[in-house]
Amino acid sequence: MQFDWFTYLAQLVNFGILILLLRRFLYGPIVSAMSQRQDRISQEFQEAEEKRQQAQTEEEHYREQRTQFEREREGMLEKARREAREHREELEQEAREQVQEQQQQWRQELERDRERFLHNLQRHAGQQTLRIARSALEDLADEDLEQRIIHKFIQEIDSLTEDERNEIADKLQKSDEPPHVYSVFELDEEQRRELSDHIRDTLLRNGRQSIEFARAPELVCGLELRVDGRRVGWNIYNYMDSLQDRISQALEDTEVGDEAVGKESP
Amino acid sequence: MDLTPDEVIYFSYDFLVLNATILYTWIVMAFLVVSSWLITRKVSVGAEITQRQAILEVIVETIQRQVRELTQQDPSPYLPLIGTLFLYISIANLLVVLPGFQSPTASLSTTAALATWVFVSVPAYAIAKRGIVAYLKDYAEPTIIMLPLRLLSEISRTISLAIRLFGNMVSNRLIGAIFLLVIPLIIPAVLNMIGLIVGQIQAYIFAILATVYIASATRS
Numbered sequence: 001m002q003f004d005w006f007t008y009l010a011q012l013v014n015f016g017i018l019i020l021l022l023r024r025f026l027y028g029p030i031v032s033a034m035s036q037r038q039d040r041i042s043q044e045f046q047e048a049e050e051k052r053q054q055a056q057t058e059e060e061h062y063r064e065q066r067t068q069f070e071r072e073r074e075g076m077l078e079k080a081r082r083e084a085r086e087h088r089e090e091l092e093q094e095a096r097e098q099v100q101e102q103q104q105q106w107r108q109e110l111e112r113d114r115e116r117f118l119h120n121l122q123r124h125a126g127q128q129t130l131r132i133a134r135s136a137l138e139d140l141a142d143e144d145l146e147q148r149i150i151h152k153f154i155q156e157i158d159s160l161t162e163d164e165r166n167e168i169a170d171k172l173q174k175s176d177e178p179p180h181v182y183s184v185f186e187l188d189e190e191q192r193r194e195l196s197d198h199i200r201d202t203l204l205r206n207g208r209q210s211i212e213f214a215r216a217p218e219l220v221c222g223l224e225l226r227v228d229g230r231r232v233g234w235n236i237y238n239y240m241d242s243l244q245d246r247i248s249q250a251l252e253d254t255e256v257g258d259e260a261v262g263k264e265s266p
Numbered sequence: 267m268d269l270t271p272d273e274v275i276y277f278s279y280d281f282l283v284l285n286a287t288i289l290y291t292w293i294v295m296a297f298l299v300v301s302s303w304l305i306t307r308k309v310s311v312g313a314e315i316t317q318r319q320a321i322l323e324v325i326v327e328t329i330q331r332q333v334r335e336l337t338q339q340d341p342s343p344y345l346p347l348i349g350t351l352f353l354y355i356s357i358a359n360l361l362v363v364l365p366g367f368q369s370p371t372a373s374l375s376t377t378a379a380l381a382t383w384v385f386v387s388v389p390a391y392a393i394a395k396r397g398i399v400a401y402l403k404d405y406a407e408p409t410i411i412m413l414p415l416r417l418l419s420e421i422s423r424t425i426s427l428a429i430r431l432f433g434n435m436v437s438n439r440l441i442g443a444i445f446l447l448v449i450p451l452i453i454p455a456v457l458n459m460i461g462l463i464v465g466q467i468q469a470y471i472f473a474i475l476a477t478v479y480i481a482s483a484t485r486s
Contacts, residue, residue, distance in 0.1 A: 011379035029306035
C-alpha cells in the first residue's frame with residue numbers, strides 16, 4: 001500500500017479536465033437538447049390548446065350562426081305560409097267574386113233574354129194578333145164596320161171630360177197645323193163631313209178650322225185624332241196592350257215558380 | 267501481484283511517472299469524451315432521436331432526477347461534478363471486463379483525488395449559494411463547541427469516501443486473485459461478475475454521498 005503524491009495530483013488534474021470535457025461534450029448538448037425539446041413540446045401543447053380554443057370558439061360561432069339561420073328559415077317559412085294562405089284567401093275571394101259576378105251576369109243575361117223573349121213574344125203575338133185581326137177584320141170589313149168604328153170614335157170623343165176637351169181645344173188653338181184624323185180605311189165624303197162636324201162641335205172653338213184626313217195602316221183597325229202628341233180615338237191597340245200585360249204577368253208567374261223549385265233542390 | 271496500479275510504471279523521468287493509474291484514467295476519459303462527442307455532435311432536439319442519444323439522455327436525466335430529489339434544488343450546477351464522478355467511477359469499474367485493464371479506482375491516489383474534489387466542492391457550492399458568512403456560521407451551530415467536531419467530520423468523511431471506494435475495489439481484486447489461485451474454474455468468473463455489480467454500486471454510493479454532502483451544505 002502506497003500513496004503516490006504525483007499520481008494523486010495528476011488524478012486531480014485529470015478529473016478536472018474530465019469534468020470540463022464532459023460538460024462541453026455531454027451535459028451541455030444533452031441538457032440543452034432536452035430543454036429545447038421540452039420547450040418545443042410545451043409550445044406545441046400551448047399551440048394545440050390555442051387551436052383547440054379557437055376551434056371551440058369557431059364551433060360556437062358556427063353553431064350560433066346555424067341556430068340563427070334556422071330561426072330565420074323558420075321565420076321565412078312561416079312568412080311564406082302566411083303569404084300563401086293570404087294569397088289563397090285572396091284568390092278564393094276573387095274566385096268567389098268572379099263567380100258572383102258571373103252569376104250576376106248570367107242573371108242579367110237571363111233577365112235580358114227573358115225581356116228579349118218577352119219583347120219578341122209580344123212582337124210576335126202582336127204581329128200574329130194583328131195578322132189575325134187584320135185578316136179577320138179584312139174579312140169582316142164592310143161599310144157597316146167602318147160606320148161602327150166611326151160611331152165608336154164619336155162616342156170616345158163624347159165620353160171625354162170637360163177638362164180633357166178644354167186641354168185638346170187649347171192645343172188645337174195654339175197649334176199651327178190643323179188637327180189630323182188617321183184611319184186605316186179610306187173615309188168617304190159623307191163620313192168625313194160627319195166626323196168634321198162632330199169634332200168642330202165638340203173640340204174646336206173656331207169652327208172654320210179645317211180638319212185633315214190621312215191613312216195610317218199601323219192602326220190596323222180604328223180611328224185616331226192626333227193633336228200635338230195627344231191621341232184621342234179608338235183602335236185595336238188598346239186591346240193588344242192589355243194582351244201584352246197578361247202575357248208578361250203569366251211569364252213572371254212561371255219564373256217565380258221556377259225559382260222556388262230551384263231553391264229546394266241543392 | 268500488484269495491489270495498486272500505481273506500482274505498474276510504464277515510463278518515468280525525474281519525478282514524472284506514467285503508471286497504470288494515469289494511463290487507464292486517460293483511456294476512460296478518452297472513452298467517455300469520444301463517445302459523448304460522437305453522439306452529441308449530431309444531437310436532435312426534435313421528437314425523432316437516435317438510440318444512442320436516447321441512452322445518453324436517460325443517463326443524464328436519471329442523474330438530474332437523483333440530484334434534484336436529494337438536494338431539492340435545481341440540479342444543473344451540480345450535474346457536471348456529480349455526473350462525472352458517477353460516470354468516471356462507473357466506466358472505470360466496468361472496463362475491467364476488458365483483458366489487461368486495471369481500474370484506476372483501485373488506486374488510493376485516484377480515490378483520494380476524487381474525494382478531494384468533493385471536499386473542495388462542497389464548501390465552494392455552499393459559499394456560492396449562501397455566502398461565506400452563512401456557511402461558516404454553520405460550523406458553530408448550535409454552539410461554538412461543535413466547531414472542532416464539525417471540522418473533524420468534514421475531514422473524516424472525505425477520507426472515508428476515498429478509503430471506501432479504494433477498499434472495495436482492492437478487495438474485489440484481492441478476492442478474485444485468491445480464488446484464482448485456489449479454484450481457478452468458474453468461481454473467479456462469478457466473482458468477477460459480482461465485482462462488476464459492486465463497482466456500479468460503489469459508483470452510485472460515491473455520487474450519492476457527494477450529493478448528500480452538497481445538499482446538506484447548500485441547504486440553510
